[in-house]
Amino acid sequence: MKSNPLTWKIDPQQILSPQGFLASAAAAGIKKAEDRLDVGLIFSSLPSIGAARFTTNVVQAAPITVCRKNLEDSGGEIRALIVNSGNANACTGEGGLQAARQMAEMAGSILGISPQQVFVSSTGVIGVPLPVDRIEKQAATLKAKLRPDGLDDVAKAIMTTDTVKKVCSAESNIGSAPVRISGMTKGAGMIHPRMATTLGFVLTDAMITRALLEDALGFACEKSYNRISVDGDTSTNDTLAIIANGASGTPLIDQKGEHYTHFLDGLTSVCQNLAQQIVRDGEGAGKFVEIVVQGAGTEAEATQIARSIANSPLVKTAIAGEDANWGRILCAAGYSGVKFDPNRVNIYIDELQVCRNGTGLAFDERAAKQILRQREIRIFLNINMGEATSTMWTCDLTKEYIHINADYRT
Amino acid sequence: MKSNPLTWKIDPQQILSPQGFLASAAAAGIKKAEDRLDVGLIFSSLPSIGAARFTTNVVQAAPITVCRKNLEDSGGEIRALIVNSGNANACTGEGGLQAARQMAEMAGSILGISPQQVFVSSTGVIGVPLPVDRIEKQAATLKAKLRPDGLDDVAKAIMTTDTVKKVCSAESNIGSAPVRISGMTKGAGMIHPRMATTLGFVLTDAMITRALLEDALGFACEKSYNRISVDGDTSTNDTLAIIANGASGTPLIDQKGEHYTHFLDGLTSVCQNLAQQIVRDGEGAGKFVEIVVQGAGTEAEATQIARSIANSPLVKTAIAGEDANWGRILCAAGYSGVKFDPNRVNIYIDELQVCRNGTGLAFDERAAKQILRQREIRIFLNINMGEATSTMWTCDLTKEYIHINADYRT
Numbered sequence: 008m009k010s011n012p013l014t015w016k017i018d019p020q021q022i023l024s025p026q027g028f029l030a031s032a033a034a035a036g037i038k039k040a041e042d043r044l045d046v047g048l049i050f051s052s053l054p055s056i057g058a059a060r061f062t063t064n065v066v067q068a069a070p071i072t073v074c075r076k077n078l079e080d081s082g083g084e085i086r087a088l089i090v091n092s093g094n095a096n097a098c099t100g101e102g103g104l105q106a107a108r109q110m111a112e113m114a115g116s117i118l119g120i121s122p123q124q125v126f127v128s129s130t131g132v133i134g135v136p137l138p139v140d141r142i143e144k145q146a147a148t149l150k151a152k153l154r155p156d157g158l159d160d161v162a163k164a165i166m167t168t169d170t171v172k173k174v175c176s177a178e179s180n181i182g183s184a185p186v187r188i189s190g191m192t193k194g195a196g197m198i199h200p201r202m203a204t205t206l207g208f209v210l211t212d213a214m215i216t217r218a219l220l221e222d223a224l225g226f227a228c229e230k231s232y233n234r235i236s237v238d239g240d241t242s243t244n245d246t247l248a249i250i251a252n253g254a255s256g257t258p259l260i261d262q263k264g265e266h267y268t269h270f271l272d273g274l275t276s277v278c279q280n281l282a283q284q285i286v287r288d289g290e291g292a293g294k295f296v297e298i299v300v301q302g303a304g305t306e307a308e309a310t311q312i313a314r315s316i317a318n319s320p321l322v323k324t325a326i327a328g329e330d331a332n333w334g335r336i337l338c339a340a341g342y343s344g345v346k347f348d349p350n351r352v353n354i355y356i357d358e359l360q361v362c363r364n365g366t367g368l369a370f371d372e373r374a375a376k377q378i379l380r381q382r383e384i385r386i387f388l389n390i391n392m393g394e395a396t397s398t399m400w401t402c403d404l405t406k407e408y409i410h411i412n413a414d415y416r417t
Numbered sequence: 418m419k420s421n422p423l424t425w426k427i428d429p430q431q432i433l434s435p436q437g438f439l440a441s442a443a444a445a446g447i448k449k450a451e452d453r454l455d456v457g458l459i460f461s462s463l464p465s466i467g468a469a470r471f472t473t474n475v476v477q478a479a480p481i482t483v484c485r486k487n488l489e490d491s492g493g494e495i496r497a498l499i500v501n502s503g504n505a506n507a508c509t510g511e512g513g514l515q516a517a518r519q520m521a522e523m524a525g526s527i528l529g530i531s532p533q534q535v536f537v538s539s540t541g542v543i544g545v546p547l548p549v550d551r552i553e554k555q556a557a558t559l560k561a562k563l564r565p566d567g568l569d570d571v572a573k574a575i576m577t578t579d580t581v582k583k584v585c586s587a588e589s590n591i592g593s594a595p596v597r598i599s600g601m602t603k604g605a606g607m608i609h610p611r612m613a614t615t616l617g618f619v620l621t622d623a624m625i626t627r628a629l630l631e632d633a634l635g636f637a638c639e640k641s642y643n644r645i646s647v648d649g650d651t652s653t654n655d656t657l658a659i660i661a662n663g664a665s666g667t668p669l670i671d672q673k674g675e676h677y678t679h680f681l682d683g684l685t686s687v688c689q690n691l692a693q694q695i696v697r698d699g700e701g702a703g704k705f706v707e708i709v710v711q712g713a714g715t716e717a718e719a720t721q722i723a724r725s726i727a728n729s730p731l732v733k734t735a736i737a738g739e740d741a742n743w744g745r746i747l748c749a750a751g752y753s754g755v756k757f758d759p760n761r762v763n764i765y766i767d768e769l770q771v772c773r774n775g776t777g778l779a780f781d782e783r784a785a786k787q788i789l790r791q792r793e794i795r796i797f798l799n800i801n802m803g804e805a806t807s808t809m810w811t812c813d814l815t816k817e818y819i820h821i822n823a824d825y826r827t
Contacts, residue, residue: 067759098776366509
């Protein structure tokens with residue numbers, strides 16, 4: 008079946024391999040449970056290019072330093088990605104940098120490419136030396152297991168406190184060629200959107216120039232990973248990486264025309280879906296909350312207000328308690344740093360208006376409870392100052408979050 | 418006993434009334450438990466002046482609007498303060514403003530002063546109309562109960578989720594006259610330092626000009642209330658107010674000389690003690706955490722880093738779990754927005770160094786556990802870029818915080 012060339016068929020259940028990619032995973036014993044997959048390898052068998060967005064934290068993990076250098080040294084000709092979970096290789100000094108380089112060298116030697124053509128990524132505990140020898144011992148296994156449908160195993164291998172595997176695929180046509188954009192992600196805590204958050208890896212067989220791939224990734228990242236928050240903590244390892252190999256035979260996307268817009272649409276959809284899966288699996292989260300701020304002067308201001316609400320522990324605990332405490336929503340908007348007139352603010356919880364012109368309404372508490380009992384909740388806040396809108400996605404804050412994070416390391 | 422004129426005797430257990438002040442409290446039934454004190458009145462029987470710092474939240478409660486206006490209309494000649502708990506009178510529209518004005522009028526009429534000479538303050542749930550008639554019914558009681566040792570009852574009347582009453586007194590001499598600075602505060606949640614946080618009321622019988630009183634309050638507020646955080650939520654009602662009546666007969670403090678410095682020292686000590694009491698009573702808090710950032714380029718940058726650490730849910734849950742997860746401390750410093758070189762950072766938990774030059778040390782985990790088991794914990798982070806230092810006070814984040822806040826309103 009030929010799909011409509013201007014729509015994308017989104018499948019958030021499985022990761023369909025774009026053409027020309029191989030992948031494998033192994034259990035290296037970096038995670039506590041020794042039989043769990045914790046190393047993954049992705050390879051484009053054709054020449055390909057890569058782009059990435061990294062954490063804005065000034066404390067950056069060793070693999071991020073290595074990725075930046077490899078992107079530069081290879082002129083963007085990235086062919087592979089090696090990743091481990093169970094150890095973030097962050098705050099590990101010169102030894103950590105050496106370990107990250109060794110991972111790239113190992114991948115390069117397995118795949119017959121230069122180590123500079125490899126993205127390296129790590130996630131897990133901070134400040135503990137990475138036992139890279141255990142990863143190196145898996146070289147033969149990773150090489151032997153490489154296959155077109157291996158991406159699903161990699162998606163499993165990057166999980167840490169995640170309770171579910173997070174993947175998404177998009178299919179459409181560009182020109183007359185069928186094309187795929189497929190991604191995986193991980194993350195449930197230390198989630199706060201500043202540039203890229205957590206790990207996300209996207210693969211595509213679309214044919215696109217490096218400059219436009221970077222543009223597209225930046226746009227998609229801003230509309231997806233940068234619009235989620237679990238706990239307001241921005242990690243040291245955040246990476247959103249994409250590899251494009253053109254294997255689909257689509258026309259080369261080398262200008263911002265119809266094909267580019269279509270590609271951007273697909274990429275944004277995949278990234279949004281992946282980012283939302285992170286929030287749905289937020290540590291201890293019981294509810295998925297969409298915060299829509301309307302009527303702002305600029306999109307940046309709308310985002311700033313939405314972010315402030317999404318990060319408020321008091322808003323998030325009220326939602327956990329299914330309490331329509333809208334005063335906390337307005338309060339969090341009020342300290343966002345954006346100037347607005349509180350007397351023009353309207354707030355809705357789903358369809359139910361709870362505040363008009365900054366003043367509480369005598370709303371039906373039972374109806375509110377009914378809405379808040381749902382697993383997915385939408386909050387609308389209109390400041391009636393302009394036309395701009397922005398949406399953030401977050402989750403509630405529960406006792407389970409504390410439980411998960413109180414003894415994560417030991 | 419004449420105390421050393423250049424030191425202050427600090428008593429955090431009781432609120433000793435400065436000369437010339439009277440106070441009373443009553444149970445108006447604004448709080449759910451009808452017999453609990455929830456309205457308080459403070460009166461300077463001599464002419465006096467007032468100064469205040471208010472929340473920077475753009476959503477400001479009605480009593481704050483009224484206070485600002487009264488300060489202006491009276492030329493700073495504030496003589497009294499009326500406060501209720503159980504209802505914040507915030508997001509209550511024109512009716513809320515009217516209710517706040519009625520509180521000032523009632524106090525003025527009891528005390529025989531102009532309503533413009535009254536500070537009005539409210540704390541409690543947001544967005545619910547204030548039943549001001551219940552407060553007005555207490556006029557006779559409040560008047561009849563006015564007495565010099567009534568401040569303790571007012572300190573009880575302003576409690577909401579506070580588990581303990583929070584007061585502090587300082588005694589010293591200015592010139593040859595004995596002088597007192599005595600304060601009370603409330604607050605346990607929605608605590609995040611931006612200008613003034615929560616309610617704090619300070620009284621003094623020192624004689625000082627309005628301009629210097631304002632200066633002194635701003636300085637003390639910056640070093641105390643603006644250096645604490647429980648949950649990163651800045652309230653709509655935050656107020657730190659001071660009334661000075663000169664009843665002690667101290668020389669007039671009208672320039673920034675020795676007497677002013679001494680007064681500032683006492684006021685800062687009282688405010689710091691009160692602010693720290695809030696953190697110690699932080700909602701669900703089990704531990705008091707002092708975060709000292711050293712070696713920054715400026716005090717503002719040191720504060721910014723300390724604030725980021727103090728607000729990190731991951732740092733705070735690790736402390737609750739008594740887990741020396743210093744990587745989260747460095748990570749939170751890293752996303753503070755301050756540029757520094759992670760490779761120069763040293764971190765100590767009390768005496769125990771856990772990170773040197775940005776890299777983890779093989780420290781004694783049992784010794785770390787021993788330290789973290791204490792009720793008071795100090796964290797030192799030195800970025801080795803300059804000479805500036807700042808301290809923030811916060812608490813751990815526990816399941817009890819969630820429990821308290823999940824169903825606060827209903």
